[in-house]
Amino acid sequence: MTARFVITSGEPAGIGPDLVLALAQQDWPVQLVILADKGLLEERAKMLGLEVDFIDYDRFAKVRPSRAGEMFIEPIALPQAVELGKLNPVNASYVIRMLKRAIKGCMNQEFAAMVTGPIHKGVINDAGLKFSGHTEMLAEQSHSKQVVMMLATPGLRVALVTTHLPLKDVPEAITPELLKDILTITNDSLSTQFGIDKPRILVTGLNPHAGESGHMGREEIDVINPVLQQMANAGMNVHGPYPADTLFTPKYLQQADAVVAMYHDQGLPVLKHMGFGNAVNITLGLPFVRTSVDHGTALDLAGSGKADVGSFRYAIDVAIQMTGQE
Ligand SMILES: NC(=O)C1=CN([C@@H]2O[C@H](COP(=O)(O)OP(=O)(O)OC[C@H]3O[C@@H](n4cnc5c(N)ncnc54)[C@H](O)[C@@H]3O)[C@@H](O)[C@H]2O)C=CC1
């Protein structure tokens, strides 16, 4: 049966609206339901010279695949008109409304998956709404005890122990409980959702040279190594902790189904260097499939026609694979 995916168009002043219009230029094997302000998309389509036939989404209508040139849209009204590339805190509530709508639809199985366009975390906080990222909001709103942010590009998957927090708070956040949860969710998702038997997971240390036997930090000795030993003894194919600058070399990566890195900027620069534009951000551990683009709002490119839709397309393709819709 054809599946229905919900797509959030992201920060309205950025490239999200351009990208959802670009997605509507091709056939899909699933029905894509775009959440966005219709006037914003009509204006952006005109600017970009794109023809799109907007069809108001009706959740009771028969599900059918989206075809090139058409877009199923559930209109969400913007509080204020958008100035290209200019962030406006008044419009932050629009971004949050889209996310809440998408989450609700995934939780009640109206949608088989959620694919998110880029948002600007700063402007949402400027509007007085406490917000760290999609990942954290999804965990909270779906009542998931723990989720994992994993980015993937052909040849490399990187899952993170900690996500959006100041670097100074990272060491304290890496507790044995958190590390066990991250490894368990990553291991289970790779095996059940990606069909990898006994996934081989390589784990970085936190400190330079994985602490150099305790001379450059003790987190490896006190927390990481004991957890890895315990998980390995329980049968998980997990190895480390390796110095990050050693682990991210071809010899190690060739043998890894996934790398678990301790913090955002330890793992993601490597992945983006390898696959920016052809990578996906996947939230593991949710009760539904959620994928996202690998890039941000690119305010400098909004309305220019220069935004690359590759990562958004890949994020939908991965959601199609994960929901068995191929
Ligand atoms: N999935 C999401 O919601 C993400 C959101 N962000 C947010 O985006 C905002 C801006 O972050 P930046 O660090 O400036 O990163 P950015 O990804 O928006 O831009 C970095 C550079 O890459 C270019 N770029 C980005 N996406 C592109 C695309 N599709 N095609 C062509 N060029 C592209 C931009 O023009 C810019 O030169 C931040 O608020 C950040 O939190 C960042 C990453 C992911």
Ligand SMILES: NCC(=O)COP(=O)(O)O
């Ligand atoms: N670098 C990835 C990123 O910041 C996106 O995070 P999220 O908003 O998907 O949680």
